[in-house]
Amino acid sequence: MINVYDKYKPLRNALRTLEIESVLQLVRRKHGEVDSSGRAAIQDRWGSAIGIVFNWELHLLAREAMLHAGRDPWLRRADRGDLIPLVNHIRRITEEISKRAIDSGERAMKSLHTLMHQQARWQNPRDWDRLYRAHRVYGSQLVRDMFEAIVGTSLPSMITMAFATAGQAARVGVVDAAADYSGVGVTQDERDAYFAMVGASYSEAREALSAAQRYDEGWSHTWNYLEAKPLVCLWDDRPKQFLCPIPELVLRRVTEGLFYDLAKSGAKYGNAYGLAFQDYVGDVLTVQFKRSSQKVMAEEEYRVKRDRKDGVDWIVSDATGHLMIECKTRRMRLDAKITPDSEHLTETLSDLADSIVQHY
Incomplete structure (x- = not known):
């Protein structure tokens, strides 16, 4: 087991000088430029491309900003000039992990397993495929009632809320959990259940991220709590307002993430879920x-x-x-x-x- 905390400290120290909302907004804006290959160009102040950043690196930056950037108003606000130095810190950590952990050709080949799980899933931007699959499986009569009892909202209402909040997040970053969604058929109870599922307080998110943090070869692969709670409330005086640094995680939360809601519920849903998925595969085959x-x-x-x-x-x-x-x-x-x-x-x-x- 290796330890790369010495290489991690420069990233931590750089983030400690920055105000958290500005860093997360920087991540959000750049994430909106990510293309289907999972990367975005970084430009200088004149608009010329001077580098690239990968989707998973933005995920890591958002995670680390939640851990170390501060909420004090006197901290410096991050701007686009900070992106390359911060991404370079992340790359130096991962490069050092490779130097210390990979000591043979066999070890190098085995490392591809972890890289695949870190990177491949973010190179598939086809949210419509995931949404249709979720709608077909969780909307099945076999699991629909159980799903609504566990999640607290109907599947159509949840998907409507996901589109609405992901759209707001992509435009301005901030989502209002007190807004009235009755015009699109979502009740206040369903709205509240949805935000309880996808939103977290600043302290809750930091505590969960800190508990999962590690400084060995698994540093960049640990589970990111923002996948479970992609909306974070940074402001104690505005408890109904949430910032979303990575809007794509909202749609992932109501597709891939639903499996874990049911799995953790303790309900005996496994057989029904399996049959619903089997029916979905049959639909595709026919x-x-x-x-x-x-x-x-x-x-x-x-x-x-x-x-x-x-x-x-x-x-x-x-x-x-x-x-x-x-x-x-x-x-x-x-x-x-x-x-x-x-x-x-x-x-x-x-x-x-x-x-x-x-x-x-």
């Missing part, structure tokens, strides 16, 4: 494979003597062969994502292997 020569077959039960067994979830067939599809909704644990050769990763891969061979 749309894609619709030629007369192609056939999509749903799961059928069968018996081996007296034992009842379930068949493969979906089978797609044509004259050339058969494609057997088994639907699984398991998620890889965070500790398996951020460590390239740990027992947690081995356990996760073994679990996946068991699922793959269950029909042999």
Whole structure:
């Protein structure tokens, strides 16, 4: 286990001189320029490109600003000239981690596992795909009632609020939780439930981020609390106003993030959720494979003597062969994502292997 706190301190010290709202607004504005490849150009005062910043680096900067930038009004307000020095601090930390942790070709190859989990998901800007999948799965009759009981709002109202708040955040950064959304069909109770789900106080966010912080090879891969609570209230005298440094996290929260709301609820939703996802996969297959020569077959039960067994979830067939599809909704644990050769990763891969061979 390595320790890079010595390389981390310059970033911490630089952020301590800056006022937090200005840093987060700087992150928000630059994040709005990120393209489909996951990066944005950095310009000088005359508009000439002098560098690039990656989406995940902006996520790290927002996380570290929440930990170290201050709320005192006398602190200096960050401007665009601060972006390159701050991003360079982040890069020096990650470069030093590579120097200290990667000592062989095998170790370098294993490090690709953690890099993939850190970077690949932010290179897919297709929010509509995620929103449709969430609408199809969580809107299913199999899980709809359970979903509304856990989240406290209907799925259409939650998605409406997500679009409204993400739009406000992208334009000005600040979202008003006391606004009236009845004009778009959202009740006050649903509004309040939504903001309770996506919003956090400054102290709550800092405490959660501090608890997860580490200064070893997992520094840049630790879970960012802003994914759970993308809206943060920075002002004690304005408890209904929230700043959103990364608007894309609002839409991620009501798509990818919903899985964890249900998982942590303690409700027995697993089987219903799995069946809803299986139905969604069937919908996709029937749309894609619709030629007369192609056939999509749903799961059928069968018996081996007296034992009842379930068949493969979906089978797609044509004259050339058969494609057997088994639907699984398991998620890889965070500790398996951020460590390239740990027992947690081995356990996760073994679990996946068991699922793959269950029909042999």
